[in-house]
Amino acid sequence: MDYGAILRRSFELTKKHKWLWVYGLVLAAFGGGGFNGGGGRGGSSSVTSPKSLPKDVPEHLPEKASEVLGKTTNAIASWLSHVPVTTWVLLGLGILLLFILLLVISSVMRSWATGALIAGVADADLGKDVSLASTTFQGISSIWPLIKLGIISLAVTLGTLIAAAALFGLGYLVFSFSDISKVIWAILAGLVIGLTALVLLALFSITNIYAERLIVLKGSSSLGAWKRGFRLTWRHFWQTVVMGFINSAVGCAVGCLSTLVLLVLLGVPTALLVVPLFQGGFHWPSISVLIALVLILFTFVYLSLAISAVLIVFRYGTWNLFFKEIMNNEQ
Amino acid sequence: MNNKQSLPPASAWRRLVAYSIDTALFLFGLEVLLFQVALARDVTELLTGLSSLVVLGLLLYTIGYMLYVSAFTTWFGGTIGKLLVGVEIVDLGGSRISFRRAFFRNYIGYMVSGMFLWLGFIWIFIDKDRRGWHDMVSATQVVIKSAHRWVLGVVALALVITANISYIRSIRSIVSGNMPLYQDVFSDVSSELSKAMKTK
Numbered sequence: 091m092d093y094g095a096i097l098r099r100s101f102e103l104t105k106k107h108k109w110l111w112v113y114g115l116v117l118a119a120f121g122g123g124g125f126n127g128g129g130g131r132g133g134s135s136s137v138t139s140p141k142s143l144p145k146d147v148p149e150h151l152p153e154k155a156s157e158v159l160g161k162t163t164n165a166i167a168s169w170l171s172h173v174p175v176t177t178w179v180l181l182g183l184g185i186l187l188l189f190i191l192l193l194v195i196s197s198v199m200r201s202w203a204t205g206a207l208i209a210g211v212a213d214a215d216l217g218k219d220v221s222l223a224s225t226t227f228q229g230i231s232s233i234w235p236l237i238k239l240g241i242i243s244l245a246v247t248l249g250t251l252i253a254a255a256a257l258f259g260l261g262y263l264v265f266s267f268s269d270i271s272k273v274i275w276a277i278l279a280g281l282v283i284g285l286t287a288l289v290l291l292a293l294f295s296i297t298n299i300y301a302e303r304l305i306v307l308k309g310s311s312s313l314g315a316w317k318r319g320f321r322l323t324w325r326h327f328w329q330t331v332v333m334g335f336i337n338s339a340v341g342c343a344v345g346c347l348s349t350l351v352l353l354v355l356l357g358v359p360t361a362l363l364v365v366p367l368f369q370g371g372f373h374w375p376s377i378s379v380l381i382a383l384v385l386i387l388f389t390f391v392y393l394s395l396a397i398s399a400v401l402i403v404f405r406y407g408t409w410n411l412f413f414k415e416i417m418n419n420e421q
Numbered sequence: 422m423n424n425k426q427s428l429p430p431a432s433a434w435r436r437l438v439a440y441s442i443d444t445a446l447f448l449f450g451l452e453v454l455l456f457q458v459a460l461a462r463d464v465t466e467l468l469t470g471l472s473s474l475v476v477l478g479l480l481l482y483t484i485g486y487m488l489y490v491s492a493f494t495t496w497f498g499g500t501i502g503k504l505l506v507g508v509e510i511v512d513l514g515g516s517r518i519s520f521r522r523a524f525f526r527n528y529i530g531y532m533v534s535g536m537f538l539w540l541g542f543i544w545i546f547i548d549k550d551r552r553g554w555h556d557m558v559s560a561t562q563v564v565i566k567s568a569h570r571w572v573l574g575v576v577a578l579a580l581v582i583t584a585n586i587s588y589i590r591s592i593r594s595i596v597s598g599n600m601p602l603y604q605d606v607f608s609d610v611s612s613e614l615s616k617a618m619k620t621k
Contacts, residue, residue, distance in 0.1 A: 112554065115536055177472045184480030191484065199529055222557035230525070392538060 091329050091415060093336055099215070100407030104400060107214045109221045113229075114399030114406075116203035120196050197237055205232025207403065208306040211410045228306065235305045238312035239298070246316075247294055254287040296323045296330050303413045326416055333412050341401050348397045356390050428515070428564035430551035431508040436563060438574045442502030445581040447486060452588045454478040459595040464606055487528065494523035498566070505577045507570025508563050515564075522559055530555025 104110070206229025214220045258279050265275040300319035304310040310318065323330060363379050363386075375383070454477055458470035493500050498509035498517055510526070512518050518526070534541025534554040541554030556562055596603075 112533065112541075116533060119536055174469065177469065177476060181472065181476045181480070184476055184484075187484060188480055191487075195528060195532075199532065202529065222554060223560060226558040226560065395537065 091333075091412075093333065096333075096408055096411045096415070097336070097340065099411055100404050103211060103214045103407045104404045107210065107220045109225075110207060110210045110214070110403045111396075111399050112222060113203040113207040113210065113225075114402040115395060116199055117207065117402050118395050118398035120200045120203070197240070198233055201233045201236035201240075202226075202229040204236055204302060205229040205306045207406050208232075208303055208410060211403070211407045212307055212414075214407075215411065215414070232306050235312045235315075236302065239301055239305060239316060242312055242316050243294060243298055243301075247291060250287055250290050250294070254283050258283050292331075293320065293323050293327070296327075296334070299330070299409055300413065300416075303410065307410075307413075322416060322420070329416070330412075333408070337405050337408050341405060344401060345397070348394075352390060352393060356386050360386050428566065431506075431563040431565050433545040433551060435506050435508060435565070435571055435574070436503075436545060436551075438571065438578055439500070439502035439506045439508060442505055442574065442578050442581055443490075443500050445578065445585055446501060449581065449585055449588065450482060450486075451478055452585065452592065454482070456588070456592055456595070459592050459599065461599070461602070463602065467602065467606070487524075490527050491520055491523040494518065494527065495520045499563075502574070502577075503563070505570070506574030507565060507567030509566045510561055510563050513560055513562060518559075518561055522561070526555055526559035526561055530559050533558055 206225040209228035209232075210220045210225040213225065218224070261275050261279050262272060265271040297316060297319040300322045301310075301312075301315040304315035304318055305312065308315075360383065363375070363382055367373060367375055367379075454474050458467070458474050461467035461470045490500055493504075494510050495518065497504060498511065503509065510518060510523070512522070530553075534544075545551050545553045545556075550562065552562055
């Protein structure tokens with residue numbers, strides 16, 4: 091397996107087909123960056139924190155605060171009791187409906203972007219022209235199968251965790267006739283069952299990488315893709331793990347470097363604006379300083395998002411090319 | 422061949438007028454709800470009004486608006502704003518789109534377009550077919566159905582903006598009239614807070 095060639099080719103495809111960055115943006119915003127092990131998320135906030143607290147904190151603040159809150163809560167409670175029950179019921183239903191709608195929309199967006207990106211990278215590798223219009227329908231047709239795959243994956247993961255916990259618990263009950271046997275069981279079983287569960291969870295995580303591509307590129311059903319993906323993971327476990335580590339290493343390197351650059355470029359002006367606010371006691375910033383801080387924050391957020399988007403496309407490209415090699419070897 | 426296939430794409434400015442009309446109408450709906458809150462004469466009515474504003478305004482109204490946009494796009498080719506300026510959302514073959522595609526375009530598509538500094542919307546100005554990212558991902562286009570109706574759209578926009586301004590003024594005058602109520606509520610809370618602070 092020529093990992094170097096895969097990385098180079100993925101870089102070329104990412105650089106050339108910029109329309110795929112749009113899908114990367116969606117996945118960066120809604121999650122779904124894939125098996126990445128970190129990196130590429132832009133890092134922490136660039137705003138520096140004050141070196142010391144203000145000196146004029148009132149005494150007995152916690153006690154007073156709880157008493158004040160208690161009295162205010164009583165007043166609010168008596169007001170709230172005048173609101174009709176139907177309003178509360180409608181409010182609860184409305185919040186639930188909105189929550190479900192947002193959940194559905196974000197699942198649909200993630201699945202659509204995943205499918206479209208996998209298909210787009212595959213088309214790009216074949217030399218085809220790739221655009222939003224040419225890839226979106228492949229993404230749309232993958233929405234429901236990918237959502238089902240997510241449900242299968244979640245069910246299997248939860249099932250594994252529950253089975254491990256149940257096995258541990260059952261053994262503990264069986265060996266509870268003496269303290270020594272309980273301790274021995276707890277240590278040995280904890281290690282064995284725990285490690286087995288961890289290995290299985292890692293396998294399931296890797297299985298998704300294959301399963302997604304089997305669904306989008308080979309038209310497999312969700313369950314069929316998961317099963318076949320698991321078999322592929324089992325057979326090519328170490329190759330896949332190595333690819334994952336390389337992908338993560340590249341992602342981390344680029345992510346850390348970009349975070350460092352952003353921290354320098356944006357952190358220095360932020361510090362220059364914020365530090366004077368705490369000199370001689372805290373005082374509120376002027377409008378122009380507030381606007382400048384907001385602009386710096388937005389710049390940081392959007393640049394981080396853009397870098398994450400490109401990294402996600404690169405990772406998907408790497409996994410696609412790796413998948414192609416594995417399937418060629420299988421044949 | 423469908424006649425709409427040969428219709429010219431709607432310009433970005435015409436679409437902007439349509440969007441402005443829709444936004445102004447959406448805000449008008451919220452102002453009606455706010456008006457009900459402003460009419461409150463005591464604390465109970467105020468709180469009931471506020472809770473209704475949250476329930477009706479932020480939740481049901483928002484969800485209802487999402488469904489209205491998709492339904493109108495499916496049935497009539499666009500929202501009220503788009504119909505007033507004489508444009509229509511169609512697929513690449515010139516036909517009306519389904520409810521699912523309209524929902525996908527208006528929510529998934531709009532999110533994609535707005536995600537990165539509204540670049541997907543700005544793209545309408547750059548693209549030769551005047552398509553934004555939300556149009557590309559849903560394989561739709563916005564075409565001019567009636568070339569001269571933009572005049573009606575501009576007039577409608579002016580009227581809706583004027584209605585909004587006068588409604589906001591009414592709300593403002595009612596709120597000014599109810600200032601004693603809001604001051605009572607504020608002073609009740611402030612006095613309870615200061616009593617609690619003085620206790621210790």
